[in-house]
Amino acid sequence: MKKKIQICGLLIAALAFAATALPQTAKPMTNDDVIEMVKNHMAESVVNSAIQSSPSKFDTSASELIRLKKLGVTDAEMNAMIAASSKVAAVPDAAPSNANPASAPPTADVTLPASQSRMPQVYVRQDGSMHELPLEKTQVAETKAKPSSMRNLASDSFVTQGLQAGVNTVAWDAATHINSPLGGSAVTQAGGLVAGVMSRRKPTITYVWGVPGPASSNLLKTSLPAFGVDFSRVQGIRPGDYAPAIVKLTPAQNTCRIVGATQGKEDARSSPAADWKVYSNFLEERVTTKDEKLGDGKYKLAPAAELLPGEYALVLRPVSTGKAFSGGDVACAQGDGLMFDVLWTFQITNDAQ
Numbered sequence: 296m297k298k299k300i301q302i303c304g305l306l307i308a309a310l311a312f313a314a315t316a317l318p319q320t321a322k323p324m325t326n327d328d329v330i331e332m333v334k335n336h337m338a339e340s341v342v343n344s345a346i347q348s349s350p351s352k353f354d355t356s357a358s359e360l361i362r363l364k365k366l367g368v369t370d371a372e373m374n375a376m377i378a379a380s381s382k383v384a385a386v387p388d389a390a391p392s393n394a395n396p397a398s399a400p401p402t403a404d405v406t407l408p409a410s411q412s413r414m415p416q417v418y419v420r421q422d423g424s425m426h427e428l429p430l431e432k433t434q435v436a437e438t439k440a441k442p443s444s445m446r447n448l449a450s451d452s453f454v455t456q457g458l459q460a461g462v463n464t465v466a467w468d469a470a471t472h473i474n475s476p477l478g479g480s481a482v483t484q485a486g487g488l489v490a491g492v493m494s495r496r497k498p499t500i501t502y503v504w505g506v507p508g509p510a511s512s513n514l515l516k517t518s519l520p521a522f523g524v525d526f527s528r529v530q531g532i533r534p535g536d537y538a539p540a541i542v543k544l545t546p547a548q549n550t551c552r553i554v555g556a557t558q559g560k561e562d563a564r565s566s567p568a569a570d571w572k573v574y575s576n577f578l579e580e581r582v583t584t585k586d587e588k589l590g591d592g593k594y595k596l597a598p599a600a601e602l603l604p605g606e607y608a609l610v611l612r613p614v615s616t617g618k619a620f621s622g623g624d625v626a627c628a629q630g631d632g633l634m635f636d637v638l639w640t641f642q643i644t645n646d647a648q
Contacts, residue, residue, distance in 0.1 A: 415529055421535050449545045
């Protein structure tokens with residue numbers, strides 16, 4: 296009898312040990328978890344890291360994003376939540392594990408997931424999986440300074456003030472989440488720069504495209520990222536008119552990042568006529584890339600050489616620099632204006648391989 300009791304005790308102990316030793320399924324992170332972290336004054340970088348590294352079950356509906364904003368959740372944190380909600384299943388590597396990435400085609404291991412979205416989409420390969428990057432919206436500021444260099448524009452207080460005073464990106468995030476174009480102007484004007492009575496002859500000013508925040512929350516672990524791009528179903532445009540590109544962003548006074556700039560008439564952004572050749576003399580730091588066109592609006596893309604640590608963005612640019620835009624479409628982010636205004640930012644970290 297005593298022996299039976301001892302055996303039973305050993306079995307119970309063994310089962311208890313096994314229960315504690317087995318890995319426990321982590322509880323998915325929710326909106327309330329993010330709110331609780333924000334209320335406890337955790338750094339934005341900590342919140343973003345937790346979102347990116349944990350299983351999640353976020354509600355990113357328009358009404359919920361507005362509620363999150365009111366409770367203090369930052370735009371970067373909401374972008375991280377949207378990105379976590381749209382992660383796709385892992386796709387096996389196409390190249391052998393011992394292949395030399397420098398000699399292999401940089402886009403060979405990119406597979407575009409099937410999509411019915413009518414908004415442009417960009418995927419990046421990381422940790423053996425394809426992840427969708429969150430779509431972001433540029434803002435436009437005005438200055439009288441000529442676009443001589445990105446560095447000069449980054450030090451222009453009119454530019455940084457104008458980009459800081461931009462539209463609330465929650466509405467934009469909500470619109471992109473439900474796959475519909477954003478209505479309303481997203482263009483900001485540097486305070487009082489062109490206010491007052493203007494002469495009949497419209498002056499030429501510089502329009503500067505930028506994105507809020509000093510750094511992207513999308514951290515890439517490789518200096519040779521491979522992207523998949525799909526804008527084949529966007530309404531109101533001809534997909535064959537555009538191709539993806541990578542540009543280097545210029546940080547400006549720790550408040551925003553400059554994408555590029557061009558000159559135009561003072562009323563160019565309010566004109567409904569498609570007569571503004573925005574890209575004919577556009578200043579930007581474009582990266583040399585290797586790309587593969589899969590069809591109109593579908594591409595594989597990768598930098599031709601390793602990217603140095605810093606801020607970058609994937610953008611959509613007209614194939615013909617002579618393509619004319621309606622300033623009103625650019626201001627309202629619709630049709631061709633939507634294509635030129637959107638971007639997907641990412642950061643190459645100092646320890647990227």
